[in-house]
Amino acid sequence: MIFEYAPAPESRSVVSLRETYDLFVDGEFTPASSGEYLTSLNPADEEKLAQVAVAGEADVDRAVAAARRAQETVWGRMSGAERGKYLFRIARIIQERSRELAVLETLDNGKPIKETRDVDLPLVAAHFFYYAGWADKLAHAGFGPDPRPLGVAAQVIPWNFPLLMLAWKIAPALATGNTVVLKPAETTPLTALVFAEICQEADLPPGVVNILTGAGETGRALVEHPGTDKVAFTGSTEVGRRIARAVAGTDKRLTLELGGKGANIVYDDAAIDQAVEGVVTGIFFNQGHVCCAGSRLLVQESIAAEFLPRLRARIEKLRLGDPLDKNTDIGAINSAAQLERVRALTDTADEEGVERWSPACDLPERGYWFAPTVLTGVGQSHRVAREEIFGPVLSVLTFRTPEEAVAKANNTAYGLSAGVWTEKGSRMLWTAERLRAGVIWSNTFNKFDPTSPFGGYKESGYGREGGRHGLEAYLG
């Protein structure tokens, strides 16, 4: 029996977009000195959403100076309790405006409304709420009796979880008495600009939060600016290397949250239905635009023949289409450039003789779309097993023994996440102990929480975000 779904779109009316957005510096929206703008599109239909200013070096100077002034005259001197109250206030406004922000995020990013509404926004508010409570308790955090803020933090975030990554950066920085200059991603700047309005609404002192929009050049100018004390970056490993090199020899502190090629290990005793569900969530959540995605499925050889057909059957049920539809599971790829990268890397699978499968699935005519894809017969040396695709593409490998599973899972330059599926507790712990990755999800996947430290081993970066550990990056 086939159930047809009627369209169930979330209303766009909660969002009122301005035609152009300027930079948010020292508490005010001001045009970029270059007068340049870039256009932010809706990746689901390629419609123009708004124009946003492109910040240059002069604007970075101005923002860093404003942040320094605010840090030294207001924010750094304020009692932790008062700082915390500003953050609580921001958390509350985010909760109040969460539907608006969720719809706007879906429009700008292309991810399904059920994710922005049920995952991104609740986590954003929770993150501010969590760190708000730390602001007056830093002496108890284990970083000495009188931990001090570093000063001004330069923060650059990606497009996959625009507002959530903003929260991960700004909340701990502000709680610890630092001020920030943040650059949102080129393709997803809009929720950060609404966040700037929220800072105004919360009466946050001018200069404590500065938002500079733009593309790669803006980001480079910001992370290389000599006037900051801290650089925090989430994005590609390639850019992370460049930043680490730029920061070398300075007194700046650096945290990097970079790429991943997470392994999802399914043992022969796993609860199959749950594991299928977890593998699907692991790779298709947010169209696979997740640094910690479970992009390599390692399934024990003895159950592969049973597991893979059930996985395919589940994938056939995924609904791809209008991101604003409440029933949509898979939304749009974020940009034309990203779609091209996903296509190019997945095409190497064909060249290397890997078997490729996608469900029968109509792609919308406009916008950027990529059908969920499963690659089987993948070897460890294939590019699709080594390189981060950052799209809805799952590479399947098999193993015979637990030792082999661990060796294959760890056979990567990355080390961000991994999954383990088994009903046997001792085997789960044995495996988790040996996986060289910062987050291990056992019998679950892609779970996040403000209290739970997140970050990678090896070339997935350094430092942790979230929890008590997340404070360390912003305290001297």
Place this chain on the structure above:
Amino acid sequence: MAERRESKKKGAAKGPARDGATTEARSAAPTAPARLAVKKTYKLYLGGAFPRSESGRSYPVTSADGTHLANASLASRKDARDSVALARKAFGGWSGRTAYNRGQILYRVAEVMEGRHGQFADQLVAARGLTRAEADRIVSAAVDRWVYYAGWTDKFAQVIGGSNPVSGPYYNHSAPEPTGVVVVFAPQTAPLLGLTSVLAPVIATGNTAVVVASEAAPLPAVDLAEVLATSDVPGGVVNLLTGGVGELGPHLAAHADVNALDLAGTGDLATGFEETAATTLTRVLRPGPEADGGEDAWLDTDPGTTRMTPFLETKTVWHPVGV
């Protein structure tokens, strides 16, 4: 010394006193001590063995006042690569030991070092021109530093890690793990206490190490390697290179199988090594204010977790709770 005094007596009984001979007597006939001291060949310490450099090279080491003390091995690029491979090989076993066992072994290092107190003090008097009393104080502090970190092995995980009260039905905890192979550039002007202060936290936390000893004063490091070799520290957990920081450093900083660098002894080369390390996102601990301050700069008896956390990763594990 006792032996040499004894032979002096024998010589006096049998004929003209050799050691007490006048300048004229010496110039008249070449003399030799009754017993020639046996000098040590200072070698590398790799994988639990003491080989010479594969390059066959050595370099002269002099005392603080310029007297020749010994020839140390001049390690090569290949020695550096070998040492990384040996450290990697030892990592699984060492990090897999119980924290209690690592603590026992580090305490054993302190015990064995205490027994060689005089030897280390002699080295410091020669290498750094310290008075005997100063040297004794530094050696005691170094022994105590091993005791300090022996005690940390089974405590830092509780201090740094913990359970996370996530908003949902999940068990969630975070625990520190060693980052892997750490290259330790030992402080140049603190060849014993400085070296101990940077090395002990690295291995206490379960990492394995490649140490580049103080270039000008490498002999205390080789003596320390002999202590490690006789203290149940498994071979490969600490690998010691003597030689040029400028020669070895670039290869170690660029090595893809090195997880972290402690740049304490790199001086002006630190920035270049940090830039090189960026290519593989190798963790870097920059030189601090104590790096060039001599042995006295390392006397703080309670450095806390500051030299451990840079070489630790945090692993967070989730599991659903349910029936």
